[in-house]
Amino acid sequence: MQSDNRxxxxxxxxxxxxxxxxxxxxxxxxxxAMARLKARYNVGVGPLREAxxxxxxxxxxxxxxQRGFRVHPISKEEMLDIYQTRARIEALCVGLAIDQGDDEWEAGILAAAHKMHKFSSAMEADPQEWERRHxxxxxxxxxxxNSPTLLEVRRSLYEKASRYRNLWLTGNMQQTDFFDANRKEHDRLTEALLKRDRDTACQLIEQHLLSPSKALLASQTIPDKTV
Structure with a gap:
């Protein structure tokens, strides 16, 4: 029982x-620091080391x-690699989804798009909820x-990219021009997906996913190389 709890x-x-x-x-x-982590998560050293x-x-x-753990550093070089790789993987997933997706897949897109757009006017008040719907x-x-392997690779890249995206969002949630353009990109993408326009959808998703990296480069908030 103690093992299960651990x-x-x-x-x-x-x-x-x-x-x-x-x-x-x-x-x-x-x-x-272990002391800070123990206090924040209310667990002992064993579960923390496993995590x-x-x-x-x-x-x-x-x-x-001999010095413990640190959060993985960031750099422009890593950011560009993550975003470019993610854009290609996402386009591959989208292309396969258009080829194989059924009516339930189309319905899921419409439902998710509706939930995201419905909340877009309140994104400044609760950016984490908007990010969840996004x-x-x-x-x-x-x-x-229908590829669990591709989706797992995609999940990992999404998480790594989100570190960079959240850094930018923290100080730029009020830039309405960027989010207006973002909404229009989502609308065009949804339209292409439902039309089963493979070439357009794949092109749009690559451009859409590379947009934050361009904004991050312009923000000058990320070091050129990992230090």
Missing amino acids: DNSAGRVVGDLKQDILQGFFAPGEKL LSQLLIEQLVVVEN HEFHSAIVAGC
Whole structure:
């Protein structure tokens, strides 16, 4: 029974710590002191080490010899690699979804798009809720690809990209021009998907996913190389 409790604690901490890293509670490169983690997550060293080891595999933390763990640092070089790779993988998933998706897939896209647009006017008040609905929309459009392996690769890239996107969103939620353009991109993408226009949809999703990286480069908030 004690083993089950330990496993449950480690599993909970993995999820909670991952979200804190992705949402920027712990800054890139910040040292993850055990005392602070124990107090925040109310667990012992054992579950914390298990959680940190898992996040090390997922490249969200790094380990220093005899110095513990730090949040994985960020850089323009890594950001561009993540966004470019993610855009290509997403386009591949979208193309397969158009080829194989059924009526249920189309209905899922419409429902997710409606929920996202319905909340768009309140995104400044609750950016995390908007991000959740935005994520659900992008998950819905690729759901028809029927490739668990591709979807797992996509999930990992989404999480890594979200660290960078959240850094930008924190200081730019009031830039209405950007979000107006973002909404129009979603509308054009939804239209192409429902028309089964493979070439247009794949082109649009690549352009859409690369847009945040261009905004991040222009913001000058990310170091050129990992330090």
